[in-house]
Amino acid sequence: xxxxxxLALTVAGLLAVSGAMTLQVGAAxxxxxxxxxxxxxxxCTITATPSSTTAVADVGVREASAGTNFGTATTNAxxxxxxxxxxxxxxxDLTQCSPTIPSSSTIRLATxxxxxxxxxxxxxxxDIFRSTATWTETGITWTNQPFGTTLNNxxxxxxxxxxxxxxxxxxxxxxxxxxVGATVTTDVAAFVxxxxxxxxxxxxxxxxSATTRTTTLSAKNLGTLAQAPQLVITYT
Amino acid sequence: MRWLRTVVSAAGxxxxxxxxxxxxxxxxxxxxxxxxxxxxxxxxxxxxxxxxQNLSGSNVASVTVGSxxxxxxxxxxxxxxxAGATTGSGSATVPxxxxxxxxxxxxxxxxxxxxxxxxxxxxx
Numbered sequence: 001x002x003x004x005x006x007l008a009l010t011v012a013g014l015l016a017v018s019g020a021m022t023l024q025v026g027a028a029x030x031x032x033x034x035x036x037x038x039x040x041x042x043x044c045t046i047t048a049t050p051s052s053t054t055a056v057a058d059v060g061v062r063e064a065s066a067g068t069n070f071g072t073a074t075t076n077a078x079x080x081x082x083x084x085x086x087x088x089x090x091x092x093d094l095t096q097c098s099p100t101i102p103s104s105s106t107i108r109l110a111t112x113x114x115x116x117x118x119x120x121x122x123x124x125x126x127d128i129f130r131s132t133a134t135w136t137e138t139g140i141t142w143t144n145q146p147f148g149t150t151l152n153n154x155x156x157x158x159x160x161x162x163x164x165x166x167x168x169x170x171x172x173x174x175x176x177x178x179x180v181g182a183t184v185t186t187d188v189a190a191f192v193x194x195x196x197x198x199x200x201x202x203x204x205x206x207x208x209s210a211t212t213r214t215t216t217l218s219a220k221n222l223g224t225l226a227q228a229p230q231l232v233i234t235y236t
Numbered sequence: 237m238r239w240l241r242t243v244v245s246a247a248g249x250x251x252x253x254x255x256x257x258x259x260x261x262x263x264x265x266x267x268x269x270x271x272x273x274x275x276x277x278x279x280x281x282x283x284x285x286x287x288x289q290n291l292s293g294s295n296v297a298s299v300t301v302g303s304x305x306x307x308x309x310x311x312x313x314x315x316x317x318x319a320g321a322t323t324g325s326g327s328a329t330v331p332x333x334x335x336x337x338x339x340x341x342x343x344x345x346x347x348x349x350x351x352x353x354x355x356x357x358x359x360x
């Protein structure tokens with residue numbers, strides 16, 4: 001059964017419910033689907049659960065422990081600090097979506113949802129970059145990461161998106177919880193269209209801060225569903 | 237758009253099924269009127285609607301659909317969430333001005349590695 005046909009059947013089922021509900025109201029003549037718009041959307045939510053799942057890979061890399069892999073850590077961090085910067089890599093397996101998102105579909109919105117458990121005292125901008133090379137959750141380190149060890153690389157201008165986080169008033173994300181503003185629609189559209197999916201790297205917009213500024217993020221290995229990383233894709 | 241035509245056709249089937257379930261003898265849907273509907277069906281938005289699962293324990297209890305444009309105000313939002321073999325559904329009306337709507341699900345599917353959410357706005 002094709003995705004479109006399954007969607008059609010689902011819509012039919014939903015409309016059946018709607019029709020029944022409206023009929024109970026008794027407004028016979030007012031139910032005229034023929035003159036109404038029908039706007040269907042479909043959404044796939046990929047969640048890093050259980051903690052052992054391979055559907056999601058997330059890991060932090062640390063400049064101060066350049067050769068060490070932290071793939072089993074329960075938190076990741078994005079940090080700007082003198083000789084102790086930290087970055088985060090995360091990837092979602094889009095083939096987990098069932099039915100498969102058709103390559104001909106239009107991706108309307110894709111949102112990266114990651115849970116911030118501790119925020120910096122200053123409002124910091126975190127950049128999202130599409131990784132252009134493969135990495136593994138249990139193998140990546142600061143030293144061998146796809147973007148290399150040069151600080152503030154790649155340039156902020158090549159980022160997919162960004163959000164800011166910190167406790168000061170006016171900061172976009174100023175309390176613990178899932179971040180808002182991490183939109184990755186363009187990248188997901190590319191993945192669905194056939195571009196290789198190596199996930200994303202998150203780093204502070206300005207690394208090597210003289211004062212350490214750290215954002216702590218819950219990792220899938222924490223095993224807490226309410227804080228698990230998610231990717232939500234809405235398409236038509 | 238072939239799949240949308242299929243959806244609209246399915247809508248007609250859905251209404252007939254709905255009528256049958258409700259046994260509303262006072263209402264009749266003719267195939268002619270449904271056919272006419274196929275020609276006039278459009279969308280109230282192409283915007284990127286946000287979809288947020290609200291959990292109760294490890295289950296999806298409701299879904300909040302956001303970024304709904306004002307042009308969809310008054311529409312009926314139907315939501316269906318499928319995780320594994322379990323499907324939960326519900327509906328709500330988009331308020332004036334659009335914005336966000338939370339739809340409580342009749343059945344609460346357990347969160348798995350991925351969930352499928354179908355949204356349909358009917359009207360306005």
